[in-house]
Amino acid sequence: MKGKLLFFMTFLLSLSGYAQTGLKGYVINSVTSDPVIGVQVTLQGQNRSVTTDAKGEFLFQSIAAGEDILAFNSPGINAKVQKVNILANRINEVGDVRVDVIEFAHNTALIGTIDADILGDDDDASQEISSTVILSNDVYLKQVAYQLSPGRFKARGYNQIYEQTYINGVTFNDQNRGVFNYAAIGALNDLTRNGNVVNYNNVNDFTFGSIGGTTDINMRASNYAKGGKVTLSYTNRNYYLRGMASYSTGLMDNGWAVTGAVGGRYSDEGNVDGTFYRNISYALAVEKQLDGGRHSISLTTFGSPVQRGQQGASFQEVYNLVGDNLYNPNWGYQDGKKRNARVVKAYDPTVILSHIWQINDKTNLTTGIGTHYGRYGGTALNWYNAPDPRPDYYRYLPSYYADSEDIYNKYTDLWRSNNTSVTQINWDELYHINALAAREGQESALYMVEERRSDLFETSLNSVLNTIIGRNHKLTAGIGLRHSRSKQFKTVDDLLGAAYVLDIDKFAERDFPGDGQTIQNDLNNPNKKAKEGDVFGYDFRLNINSANVWVQNQYTTRKIDFYYGTKLSYTDFYRDGKMKNGRYPTSSYGKGKTHTFIDYGLKAGLTYKISGRHFLTGNISYQTEAPLPNVAYISPRITDNTVDLESGKVLSMDINYIFSLPSLSGRIAVFQTNFYDQMKRSSYYHDAERTFVNHVLTGMNQVHRGFELGLDYKINNNWGVNFAGTVAQYYYSNNPDGTISYENGKEVDVEEKVYLNDYYIGGTPQIAGTIGVSYFYDFWFLNLNLNGFAQNYVDIAPIRRLASSYAGITPGTDEYDAYKHLTGQERYGSAATLDFSIGKILYLPNKHSINFNLSFNNILNRKNIKTGGYEQGRMDVTSANKFPSKYYYMQGFNCFLNTSYKF
Structure with missing residues (x-):
């Protein structure tokens, strides 16, 4: 005893x-x-x-x-x-x-959020990079995320919905589209440079995670040291000038901390003709620490309203005719001034309240609630019973008249003469046609500009508990609650001199002559005469709720670390129509069916410590995910109809060898991710039915697999060499089911299998790499990088992979040759670019400093590098080249001069 x-x-x-x-x-x-x-x-x-x-x-x-x-x-x-x-x-x-602190332009972590001049809010318009905060210290990721971004490189081929972004512990990927709105923090770089980063789906302290990685940006006031910073930048990208200023009190003796920032970006015209950029930004963070720091309460608010003119994709024929791969079909002259038809107007003011409770020396609880109202609108031309106003419409190109040499030569000469009334939107002519129609008693607009709105009000609550249990066990658990209300509608932006626009469907009017009901966009307001500012066309809400609970356990031993975690989530959403559509009178108006999903996730990982400098790690995860409301509905603008919805599944695994020697560090990885039961919706004009259609794919499977290598070699105190590259394959692995819905209501929905098996997933190079040489001396920094891109494919159109599209075609005919052409997949040529940068830090008395960075991207001015593109939904088996693909090209030589003063 x-x-x-x-x-x-x-x-x-x-x-x-x-x-x-x-x-x-x-x-x-x-x-x-x-x-x-x-x-x-x-x-x-x-x-x-x-x-x-x-x-x-x-x-x-x-x-x-x-x-x-x-x-x-x-x-x-x-x-x-x-x-x-x-x-x-x-x-x-x-x-x-x-x-040793790194302060250099090409360390994008120090720049903070990748700036919006190389971001696009629209998938097809994004010229360079998927949205991401580059805070990772991984030797591979920190190189490819910046150096390869001009080629639209995506790590492991993952879409943005698999990258999660938190701010002060609160999740901000919107529940409708699944992505984070990086425009909300534009020109706030100094306040978004710090945070916790999770590479891929590794273990972490604030969330269950996602396969594309997770970032928690820390914008609490005490996170910033006392002092200020003023920054001025010049670039020849989408904007020319950027200014930012920030100041922080630091954590004062009374427990308070205050940080504020303002910024802005501007260009009257960017590097691409017809584009422009106007943006201001603000942020204010206030924090109070109580009880010796055991409690911290912080309030953060920020916003970054922006207006920007967009670039559009076009055909290779057009690029060749004008001699410019950066040709932009979205603009034209009005009264001698350039005007862009595609203008984005966005503003997403945000407020976050956060509380950190240090319960004891082993346990802390972080709770945050955030709310934001995102106003997002994009303008576009629309027309009724009038010729297509787009300058690169296929009937206005020489190739359409290939059978008539005289007409072909005439159109070729018109395009090559650079006559902007031909090569660009003729705004004056659109006004003139509306005026002529009004004189004939036709007051309704033949041409007008509409704004397509996608607003979002969202509130999120997250709470995470971290605790140490014993010597070798760490427990992390959390809950999340979210409510979102997405408002989808369009308004009349500019009637181009007309009195109003009649709110009817132009395709239904042609297909149902004399039918006064079917043609109505809103039976509750028939024949509405919509004026500027009025809602018309479509108007509905998406109400989305979700909740999740998750837990992770980490264990540490002398030679092995391992973790496992699980997550349970609930999601529901429904459509609430505000218009009674004439084609779908019983399924368009009012509250629709509520779709409910219960999902789960499992993850685990192990680290084997070969020694203090050599590690083997492995990670595996399996998650089910509710479909995004943005793609769940077949024709959401006019009906509540859906296919049989089910959760998608994602199985992901990787094995890594990580080493850190005195002069050499790196990571070698092999990965594979299988996607099951995914959904995708594409929209296009259907020539046979002569109407706009929505094509929804369900049960779609994909495989992403490959190798990653990142190396960083320090030759001596001055010279270093680094390399990062990947060899991968991203492809569709089955033939999904497809549903085609005709918006004119003339035909019933058609279900047909889409033959995608073994086609490559487009939109990102599947082989890419960068090798760089760096030099440092007396706080001078020089970098030279050679970047390469290969195996990038065009995004394919589902309608070209339907058996019915080629019914009756036999080998040995012209139609069979067209079939072979239309079902092939274009691969872009390999490409290389060269970048150079130089920087200097001047340290001044009283801990002040001046920093300047000058970077030159694509210094060989390569403008012939395709970075993206897509097949048209339109097709003609009697003329395979009638509807060619549209492309985006890399911008040529870019420079970026950044100067800052810290005090």
């Missing part, structure tokens, strides 16, 4: 000593001795991590005594490791840890 009592007392004493053992230090700039914020400090032997605060301080509590290794990682520093000997029953002081 005495022996048991002695053992029990000894055990309690050991626990007491364990609880009182800690480690404390400060991370500072090796040159300026300023504190470095946001550095992740890890005790490798105990798998414990903390992040430095505004003072650069880090503190571990309740840790085990003994020898261990401290690892310091951040996108803004050169990674560093340091041995420590932790003594029991005391707070061990390691003092100042000096790190």
Whole structure:
């Protein structure tokens, strides 16, 4: 009995000593001795991590005594490791840890969010990069995300819906489209540069995760050191000028911290003719820490209203005729001034309230609620019983008249003469035609500009508990609640001199002559005369609710770390129509069917520590996901109809070898992701039925697999070499079911299998890489990178893979040759670009500094590199080239000059 009592007392004493053992230090700039914020400090032997605060301080509590290794990682520093000997029953002081801070343009983590001049809000209009915050310190990801972005490179081929973005612990991927709106934080780079990053679907401290990676941007006021920064930039991209200013009080003695920022971007005309950019931005963060920092309450608000003129894709024939692969069909002259028909107007004001509760030295609870109202609109030309106003309409091109040499030559000469009344939108002519019609008693617009709105009001709540259980176990659990209301409608933007536009369907009017009901867009307001600012055409709401609960467990041993996690989620959504459509009077108006889904996720991973510098890791995850409302409905503008909806499934796995030697570090990975039961909707004009159609694919499977390699070699203190590249395959792995819905209501929906098996997924190079040389001396920075792209394919049109499209065609005929051409898939040519950049930091007295960066992208001015494109939905088996693909090309030589003053 005495022996048991002695053992029990000894055990309690050991626990007491364990609880009182800690480690404390400060991370500072090796040159300026300023504190470095946001550095992740890890005790490798105990798998414990903390992040430095505004003072650069880090503190571990309740840790085990003994020898261990401290690892310091951040996108803004050169990674560093340091041995420590932790003594029991005391707070061990390691003092100042000096790190080399990287301040250079090509370290995109320091730029913060990839700027909107290389982002597009529309998939087809995005000229360079999928939206992402580049905060990763992974040797592969931090290189490819910036260097390969001009070629539209996507890591592992994943779409943006698989990249999750949080701000102050609150999720902000919208529930309708599934993506984060990066325009909401445009020109707020200084406030979005810090955060927690999860590479792919690895274990983390704030969310269950997603296969494309997750970022939690930290915009709490105490996250910023005291001081200010003013930045001025020039570029020849989508905007020319950018200005930003920010100031932070730092965490004051009274527990308050305040940070504010303003910014803006402007160009009267960008690098592409007819485009423009006008943007201002603001942010304010206030935080109060209570009870010695055990409680932190923060309020953050920001917004970035923007107007921008868009570039459109066009045909290779047009690019050849005008001699410019950056030709933009979206603009024309009006009264001698350029006017763009495709203008985006967006504003997404956001407010986030966050609370952090340090319950004890092992447990903390982070809770946040965020709300935002996103106003997004895009203008477009529309026309009624009048010729197509688009300058590159196929009937206005020489190829349409290939059988008549004289007419062919005439149109060729008109295009090559660069007569903008031919090559661009003729705005003056559109006004003139409307005026002539009015004189003849036709007051309804033949031509007009509409604005297609997709607004979103959304509120999200997230709460996450992190706790240490014993020496080797960490538990993370969280809940999330969300409500979204998406408003989908269009308004009359400009009647181009007409009095009104009659709210009827132009295709139904032609196909149902004399039928006054079927042609109506809203039977509750028949023959409505819509004027500027009025809603017309379609108007509906999507109401979306979701909830989830998840848990992750991490275990650490001397040689092996492993984790597992699970997630359970609930989603429901329904359509609420505000117009009673004449083609679908019983399914367009009022509240529709509520669609409900229960989904789950499982994940696990293991790290084998070969040594302190060599690791093998493996990760596997399986998740089911409710379909996005944005693609769930067949023809959402006019009816509540859907196919049989089911959750998609994603199975993903990877194996990585990671090494970190004194001069060489890197990662080698092999990955495979299988997508099952996915949905996709495409819309196009159907020539045979002479109406607009929606084509929904269901049960679609995809495979993404390949290799990744990232290397970083330090030759000496001045020279370094890095490489990042991937060899992959992304392809469709089955033949999904398809449903075609005709918006004129003349035909019933058609169901037919779509033959996609073994076609490649377009939109991103499947082989890509970059190799760079860097030089550093006396705070001069130079970088030279060679980038390569290959195996990029055009996005395919489902209608060209239907058996019915080629019924009756036999080998040996012209139609059979057309069939072979129409069912092939174009692969773009391989390409290479060269980039160069130079930067300098000048340190001034009183811890002030001036930083300038000058980067030159595509310095060989390669304008013949296709970065994206898509097949048309229209097709003609008697003339295979009648409806060719449309393409986007890489911009030519770009420069970016950035200067900043920190004080």
